[in-house]
Amino acid sequence: MYVILLGLPGAGKGTQAARLSAATALAHITTGELFRDNIREGTALGEKAKPFVEGGLLVPDEITIGMLLDRVKQPDASAGFMLDGFPRNLEQARALDEALSREGKQIDEALYIKVSTEELVRRLAGRWSCPQCGAVYHEQSRPPMKPGVCDNCGAALYQREDDRPEVVRTRLEVNQKNLQPLLDYYDGRGKLREVDGERDPETISKDLGRLIGIGC
Ligand code: AMP
DSSP, X not given: OEEEEEOOTTSSHHHHHHHHHHTSSOEEEEHHHHHHHHHHHTOHHHHHHHHHHHHTOOOOHHHHHHHHHHHHTSGXXXXXXXXXXXXXXXXHHHHHHHXXXXXXXXXXXXXXXXXXXXXXXXXXXXXEEOTTTOOEEETTTBOOSSTTBOTTTOOBOBOOGGGSHHHHHHHHHHHHHHHHHHHHHHHHTTOEXXXXXXXXXXXXXXXXXXXXXXXX
16 A cells, blocks of 8 residues: 655644554555654765755755666565655655556555644644654644653653744744645546544544545
């Protein structure tokens, strides 16, 4: 099964993709994480992507599409994948469809997690992440047991460069502009399903699981 999770930054795509892929054999692939790994490791791709990622802008398609298409060819994605953070524009959606159709495959579902902009600003600006295990916390709604320390692995939490309040607005604007054409693209192909992302994560997982035919 080939599934896409759509939604603005902070909508909960990462949290939901992790839950759903744990309940299935689908590989969880997140382009934001691929970029952050490359930046941390100082690769050539990371060097190219860094100014865009840290400024809250989209990394150019010629870098992003190649990276994603290489990743989906890896063996762990052969039984299917769940994409989180890709596609972010129509060019990316078309490139993915073309690559899949060359192998006789297609996207089965595009799941849109809908959250209002005010709620997203609140979520992103208070978000702290674990550099080691990827756990995500929030100052008000999900604080770690010990301030600044990951509950799972004990690593020191950090605030992503692009979660700083001044960058959050740019990220939301850039992504908002591209979201509607993507929703229309998948809706026109009969693939789009929408869920209300302003409820508790368990309820959202159940809804999403139902839509793709699994129990969560
Ligand atoms: P995310 O963790 O999904 O919010 O992604 C973090 C950053 O990575 C984004 O603000 C972009 O700079 C970059 N990025 C992630 N996915 C894409 C994509 N599909 N196209 C272009 N840039 C991306």
